[in-house]
Amino acid sequence: MPNLPDPDAWAPLAAAPSIAVVGLGGAGSEAVADLLALGIPGVRAFAVNTDARHLQRTEVEERILLGHRELRGQGSAGNRDAVLRGAEEARDELLRRLRPFDIVFLLAGLGGGTGSALLPYLSRELRDTDILPIPVAFLPFQVEIDTNTDRRANVEASVADLEETGGFLLALANEKLRRFGSLPVPRAFQVRNAYVHSLVTSLVDMVENPSQISVDFASLKNHLRGSDLSTLIVGEYHVSEPERLVHEALKETLLDYRIPERPSILVHLDGGSNFTLDTMDRVLQTLRHRLGQPERLVLGTRMRSEPREVVRLTAVLGGLRPRTVRDALRSRSPGPLVAP
Numbered sequence: 001m002p003n004l005p006d007p008d009a010w011a012p013l014a015a016a017p018s019i020a021v022v023g024l025g026g027a028g029s030e031a032v033a034d035l036l037a038l039g040i041p042g043v044r045a046f047a048v049n050t051d052a053r054h055l056q057r058t059e060v061e062e063r064i065l066l067g068h069r070e071l072r073g074q075g076s077a078g079n080r081d082a083v084l085r086g087a088e089e090a091r092d093e094l095l096r097r098l099r100p101f102d103i104v105f106l107l108a109g110l111g112g113g114t115g116s117a118l119l120p121y122l123s124r125e126l127r128d129t130d131i132l133p134i135p136v137a138f139l140p141f142q143v144e145i146d147t148n149t150d151r152r153a154n155v156e157a158s159v160a161d162l163e164e165t166g167g168f169l170l171a172l173a174n175e176k177l178r179r180f181g182s183l184p185v186p187r188a189f190q191v192r193n194a195y196v197h198s199l200v201t202s203l204v205d206m207v208e209n210p211s212q213i214s215v216d217f218a219s220l221k222n223h224l225r226g227s228d229l230s231t232l233i234v235g236e237y238h239v240s241e242p243e244r245l246v247h248e249a250l251k252e253t254l255l256d257y258r259i260p261e262r263p264s265i266l267v268h269l270d271g272g273s274n275f276t277l278d279t280m281d282r283v284l285q286t287l288r289h290r291l292g293q294p295e296r297l298v299l300g301t302r303m304r305s306e307p308r309e310v311v312r313l314t315a316v317l318g319g320l321r322p323r324t325v326r327d328a329l330r331s332r333s334p335g336p337l338v339a340p
């Protein structure tokens, strides 16, 4: 083998990372179906469940039934251990199906047996291969946790496992959907899923269209796989108001974290040819002002050749306190994303 490969040999390495979204259990599968309905071009979708009837009516291309020997396709009724036995049995087949991808989003509602068991299980299994897992957890309504100790135990066990694995965790609290109180429940879930859609498409866009400065797939991967818990924020605003852009990204209250004083930040700014150095500077100053001097800041920008009215900010915030998610579960009214 020559020391320097010829162009034919390295061309496949230049392909954009391949991405899958996988819904786990009932809530996760419904969320993936919503993402598909909103459009996620180029992303492969899977649904994994222990409930055959639910799986049958899930409108997702690739469907996988787990634990059929023990659970007989009837769902797990909250039994995490039975789901884990099913997953262990099907481990090789699951990994074979997911091996073609570089990034795998895993979506699950916590509290039941299937999603609560599979989210940490698959996160860890994928992390041990070279795949980047991005677990997205929907935390149940407070009333569900208060009135059902099994659900509460499932959520706590699942979150503890996810925190132990470290890396990336996107936790969205259903409780925070209360501000859409007048909407029917399925509509409120759709609002949340639309937000997840904006996060997924931003991240996909970021890895498919590399930045002109410093952020490539390898640095993104390093950030997301780091030992600290990290999460993602997205905001979009008119190019003339960069300060407002940062406020918009940070005010998203569906996310359930408190940001530490000095997080590590990977920022990606996507704008048009009219996005100037001064504007970029104002974005970074505002981020510093809101989040404190970051431990580490990695900046990437993408300027299109044509002018654009809006700038989109996507940021990975690292260094979250590992207990934040569990703390939030205990408090009745989870606070805003950034402490005022």
Ligand SMILES: Nc1nc2c(ncn2[C@@H]2O[C@H](COP(=O)(O)OP(=O)(O)OP(=O)(O)O)[C@@H](O)[C@H]2O)c(=O)[nH]1
Pocket: 024, 025, 026, 027, 028, 030, 031, 050, 051, 075, 076, 077, 078, 079, 108, 109, 110, 111, 112, 113, 114, 115, 116, 138, 139, 140, 141, 144, 151, 174, 189
């Ligand atoms: N149905 C539904 N439930 C949601 C949604 N978002 C969050 N949840 C919550 O998700 C939690 C888990 O429910 P399911 O997804 O039905 O449970 P499962 O993972 O299928 O587990 P088992 O049915 O026990 O095997 C519940 O506490 C719901 O509050 C959603 O979009 N749809």
Ligand SMILES: [Mg+2]
Pocket: 025, 026, 051, 054, 075, 076, 112, 114
């Ligand atoms: Mg179910």
